Amino acid sequence: MPYFEVVTAVAAPPDRVFAVCLDVEAHTRSMAASSERAVDGRTRGELLPGETVTFQARHFGLTWRLTARITSYDPPRRFVDEQESGPFKRWRHAHHFEPDGSGGTVMKDVIDFASPLGPIGRIADKLLLSWYMPRLIRTRNAYLASTFG
Template identity: 75%
Template sequence: MPQFEITTVLSVPPQRAFEACLDVEAHTQSMAASAERAVAGTTHGRLSLGDAVTFQARHFGLTWQLTARIMAYDPPRHFVDEQERGPFKRWRHAHFFEPDGTGGSIMRDVIDFASPLGPLGRMADTTVLGWYMPRLIRNRNTYLANLLR
């Protein structure tokens, strides 16, 4: 199962970064390049433990839906969202926040995912999604860093 980690320095304290990452509107705005929008579940405001949201977006010329639920929640240090329904065999996104010692925070995203379809899915994971997914998360984090200045 592929896993990758992205570390981003933010100029705001962990509490503010934690809250921004759980904000549905901030998420959809950060993914505007793929026309992402919340279409079911908690579609506005801030997510909390047990909340689910279904996002719809275009990737690779196709429209996809992914329903994720907040499975772990420890403000302002950590939360985890996991796919309940969607294109992946498995999708788990752990978010970690810690002070950077200067009033800002270090945000760490740890993503575990796997595509369906056995060997074809593993090939897609290593050849396409292995570079596409980290780029998507880096772009989202750049948006958040600019939003939180």
């Protein structure tokens, strides 16, 4: 199963970073390059425990939809979103927020996922998505971190 982590320093306290990471509109702005937008569930504001959002975006020239639910919520330290429906066989994204000791936050994204289609999906995971997905999360995090600067 593919797995990766991305660690990002953010110049804001954990409670503020936690909130912006749950903000649907901040997320869609951070993914503007893929024309991402919220099309169902909570489409504005901050996601709460148990809520879902469906994002639609273009990746690899195709339009995809992914519905995620907030399955774990421990403010301002951690939350988890998991795919309920969408292109992956499995998608689980744990977001961790720790104080950095100087008023900022160390944000850690821990993601495990798997593509469908058995051996073909495993090849896609290894050759394409293991490079593409961490890059996408780093781009998202850079945008979110810049909103505090």
